[in-house]
Amino acid sequence: MPWMIYGANGYTGEMIAREAAKRGMRPILAGRNEAAVTALANKLSLPSRVFSLSDEAAVLEGLNEVDLVLHCAGPFSETAEPMMMACLQTKTHYLDITGEISVFELAQSLSGKARKQKIVLCPGVGFDVIPTDCVAARLHELLPDATHLALGFDSRSGLSAGTAKTTVEAMKLGGRIREEGEIKAVGLGYSTREINFGNGTKFAVTIPWGDVSTAFHSTGIRNIEVYIPSSPKSVRMMRAANLARPILGMSLVQGILKKQAAKVEGPNEEQRAKMPAYVWGEATNAEGKKVVARVKTANGYSLTVMGSLAVASFILMEKNVAGGAYTPSKLMGSDLVERLDGCGKIQIFEQ
Structure with missing residues (x-):
């Protein structure tokens, strides 16, 4: 075919x-x-x-x-x-x-x-989004009455030019979560928590990852957030950037940033081999029961x-x-x- x-x-x-x-x-x-x-x-x-x-x-x-x-x-x-x-x-x-x-x-x-x-x-x-989607689906199989789902990953895969351009576009939109079945716009750096992705507990922050959409369609769970490791300083910068989002969304600014993003070179084969990813998920039902899942994957x-x-x-x-x-x-x-x-x-x- x-x-x-x-x-x-x-x-x-x-x-x-x-x-x-x-x-x-x-x-x-x-x-x-x-x-x-x-x-x-x-x-x-x-x-x-x-x-x-x-x-x-x-x-x-x-x-x-x-x-x-x-x-x-x-x-x-x-x-x-x-x-x-x-x-x-x-x-x-x-x-x-x-x-x-x-x-x-x-x-x-x-x-x-x-x-x-x-x-x-x-x-x-x-x-984006096989490992997190599989974790979400597995958690739903184990806790079918889950009402809340948190997903996340720790990946040092580096950026390609295409990924960098997508990141530039996302900056102007802010954050996203799913709340009671609906996708909700929130600020950058909306929520933080401590998470053990599989390689030690780390400070983490929400990002507008695709699972805000896909995990709902895979599981029907109505409240979804996605996290990555960060630092308190980075979160403060993200929250400060919310004030600049109207400027970041201007076509001229987007054009300049995307031009810079186009110069980014992705990791080579040797670098990728040394960059595994750690994926995590947590499902919670109305009674407070929690199930956690983790999986170590190849480089992104x-x-x-x-x-x-x-x-x-x-x-x-x-x-x-x-x-x-x-x-x-x-x-x-x-x-x-x-x-x-x-x-x-x-x-x-x-x-």
């Missing part, structure tokens, strides 16, 4: 393309940068296509006779919608590696259309390569996957992260 990696010339897209070729897979490499896409395709002896997502007709033509697209060109807040809408028209399964809440909510809003077209929409098939970028190819392979091989919008755990089960190289088993602790 023909399938495509769009944004194959980006930092993560290229890693995925190289691993796919190494496995004997034959994806079509695509993107808008003709020189970069063609050079990579020639190097890997893979077919290529060049088109921009800003040209609707070109996107439809580019997806012609493509059964699945793995979308790797961010910021996804700008690129996901035109690709998803094209996939609905061409009946092409859609995967991406986003962690952006708006993209997950968009996919869910299109679930009915995807069912009718018999295609899968599953954003977030990388480190390495997990994204393995996770995205695992999900792509599953859809390409399974002929009877019902159409609709999915989260990774809904599509492949809460043990998906445990099946990826370099990832351990989810450990459970009842309190």
Whole structure:
């Protein structure tokens, strides 16, 4: 079945393309940068296509006779919608590696259309959000009446240019949590607590991670927060930055910051091998019962390569996957992260 990696010339897209070729897979490499896409395709002896997502007709033509697209060109807040809408028209399964809440909510809003077209929409098939989504699903299996869910991760994976650009975009939006079933806007540095992610107790702060959307659709738990390690000083700076958010949202300022972000270089293979991630979750029910889960995973970028190819392979091989919008755990089960190289088993602790 023909399938495509769009944004194959980006930092993560290229890693995925190289691993796919190494496995004997034959994806079509695509993107808008003709020189970069063609050079990579020639190097890997893979077919290529060049088109921009800003040209609707070109996107439809580019997806012609493509059964699945793995979308790797961010910021996804700008690129996901035109690709998803094209996939609905061409009946092409859609995967991406986003962690952006708006993209997950968009996919869910299109679930009915995807069912009718018999295609899968599953954003977030990388480190954003496979491990946290699997932890959320496992906790829900163990405590199905949970009313509150806290998730988090300690990852020193470094940043690619694409991730840095996405971070710049997120700064202007502030924080997000889910409260009584609804996504709620909050300030940066909204809440803090002490968390043992699996490598010692650390001070942590809430961030607007994708699980604010996906964990709700995976579990139905109505109150969700996501944390990462920080420092009191960093939290104070985050809270001070709330006053500057109107300025950070100005197109001129965004342009300057994104230009700087484009210069960021992601970690190399040797660095990634030394950067595992630790993922944590805590579910609580109305009676105060708590269940905690932890899992040590491969580096975030390495997990994204393995996770995205695992999900792509599953859809390409399974002929009877019902159409609709999915989260990774809904599509492949809460043990998906445990099946990826370099990832351990989810450990459970009842309190």
